[in-house]
Amino acid sequence: MAMPSADSWGSSPTSPIGFEGYEKRLEITFSDAPVFVDPCGCGLRALTREQIDSFLDLARCTIVSQLSNKEFDSYVLSESSLFVYPHKVVLKTCGTTKLLLSIPRILELAAELSLPVLSVKYSRGMFIFPGAQPSPHRSFSEEVSVLNSFFGGLKSGGNAYVIGDAFKPRKKWHVYYATEEPEQPMVTLEMCMTGLDVKKAAVFFKNSAIGGCSSAKEMTKLSGISDIIPEMEICDFEFDPCGYSMNGICGPAASTIHVTPEECFSYASYEAMNFNPSCLVYSDVIRRVLAGFCPSDFSVAVTIFGGHGFAKSWAKGADVASYMCDDFVEQELPGGGLLMYQSFTAVAPGCMSPRSTMEIDGWSSDGTETAEKSDEMCIGWDVQKKGVMKDADA
Numbered sequence: 001m002a003m004p005s006a007d008s009w010g011s012s013p014t015s016p017i018g019f020e021g022y023e024k025r026l027e028i029t030f031s032d033a034p035v036f037v038d039p040c041g042c043g044l045r046a047l048t049r050e051q052i053d054s055f056l057d058l059a060r061c062t063i064v065s066q067l068s069n070k071e072f073d074s075y076v077l078s079e080s081s082l083f084v085y086p087h088k089v090v091l092k093t094c095g096t097t098k099l100l101l102s103i104p105r106i107l108e109l110a111a112e113l114s115l116p117v118l119s120v121k122y123s124r125g126m127f128i129f130p131g132a133q134p135s136p137h138r139s140f141s142e143e144v145s146v147l148n149s150f151f152g153g154l155k156s157g158g159n160a161y162v163i164g165d166a167f168k169p170r171k172k173w174h175v176y177y178a179t180e181e182p183e184q185p186m187v188t189l190e191m192c193m194t195g196l197d198v199k200k201a202a203v204f205f206k207n208s209a210i211g212g213c214s215s216a217k218e219m220t221k222l223s224g225i226s227d228i229i230p231e232m233e234i235c236d237f238e239f240d241p242c243g244y245s246m247n248g249i250c251g252p253a254a255s256t257i258h259v260t261p262e263e264c265f266s267y268a269s270y271e272a273m274n275f276n277p278s279c280l281v282y283s284d285v286i287r288r289v290l291a292g293f294c295p296s297d298f299s300v301a302v303t304i305f306g307g308h309g310f311a312k313s314w315a316k317g318a319d320v321a322s323y324m325c326d327d328f329v330e331q332e333l334p335g336g337g338l339l340m341y342q343s344f345t346a347v348a349p350g351c352m353s354p355r356s357t358m359e360i361d362g363w364s365s366d367g368t369e370t371a372e373k374s375d376e377m378c379i380g381w382d383v384q385k386k387g388v389m390k391d392a393d394a
């Protein structure tokens with residue numbers, strides 16, 4: 001696929017103060033279209049590239065690469081990622097993008113496909129450079145009023161939450177949620193890391209003298225990203241002179257990582273969604289992510305639909321070696337959803353021991369139970385091996 005030149009990308013890579021790594025994330029879920037309108041059930045996957053570009057333009061970002069399988073389409077963007085399922089669109093953008101401006105166009109395209117809105121979730125952390133955000137992202141209340149204008153009429157009404165310790169303003173988590181009815185079971189992990197270890201971050205500088213890589217593939221391997229969920233087929237992209245993004249796909253499960261390695265405002269995010277929670281152990285996934293970045297601080301937000309029994313290890317708070325949990329909030333969402341938010345600070349400078357990610361016969365080094373061996377892990381709903389995923393029907 002042809003790559004756009006850097007000049008044609010949405011917003012400039014860095015402002016005079018720095019690049020805003022913290023993403024804004026919008027997830028809109030739709031109900032079925034009438035069968036006579038969409039007999040094949042393609043839903044949003046029937047959108048053309050031109051139609052997708054039309055809402056990304058409004059958010060101020062562009063597609064740099066694509067990876068698809070039978071279940072959904074994933075796109076790496078100039079600023080983060082887009083996932084298009086038949087009934088769900090997940091758009092995640094960073095920098096000074098205007099994510100919420102894409103909503104009317106997305107809803108217009110969905111209406112053309114006769115897809116009624118079922119629910120919406122918007123989330124983000126605390127921007128590193130809040131003053132650099134343009135309208136309508138200058139404050140959470142501004143964002144909420146935009147979201148309410150489109151989704152406030154859903155049965156639950158619009159529900160906005162600012163989660164986290166009032167004495168730690170940099171660690172606040174913002175969520176907006178509205179729904180017409182209870183959602184299908186699903187677990188989503190959103191992890192945000194700051195203060196990346198300098199040596200770990202060096203991997204994401206292209207051709208730097210201090211241990212950088214020449215390609216995105218090399219960054220994926222050297223950082224350990226390829227080992228987080230080994231079944232994922234990965235589409236990765238390196239920015240020049242630094243920065244990295246990737247999407248991983250496996251059946252209906254998706255993961256995505258975005259790295260801003262510049263020391264003064266370093267940031268990395270990890271997300272996984274739509275996986276089978278019985279087949280991945282929450283604390284193991286977190287440890288494998290941390291091993292690649294060794295951040296000084298991180299937060300995790302786990303959104304659960306389907307209840308504790310469905311979510312298995314994902315419904316319990318994480319306990320992470322070498323880090324102190326300084327905030328733990330459980331927030332119920334309308335329609336039976338649950339949001340679990342935790343923030344952590346490293347207890348000692350330097351990196352976590354790589355040993356803490358080791359697993360022996362289904363048990364991690366701290367004695368907690370792990371999922372089946374990775375080559376048998378069924379992270380998607382259908383038990384499929386990585387090789388089977390290759391028949392991407394882009």
Ligand SMILES: C[S@+](CC[C@H](N)C(=O)[O-])C[C@H]1O[C@@H](n2cnc3c(N)ncnc32)[C@H](O)[C@@H]1O
Pocket residue numbers: 006009011012013014019020021022023078079080093094095239240241242243244245258259260261262267268269
């Ligand atoms: C888009 S990537 C990853 C975004 C992700 N949300 C994050 O910051 O974690 C951002 C990194 O790429 C760098 N970068 C280089 N050229 C860029 C461009 N044209 N657009 C966006 N980022 C660029 C930024 O300086 C930053 O280090």
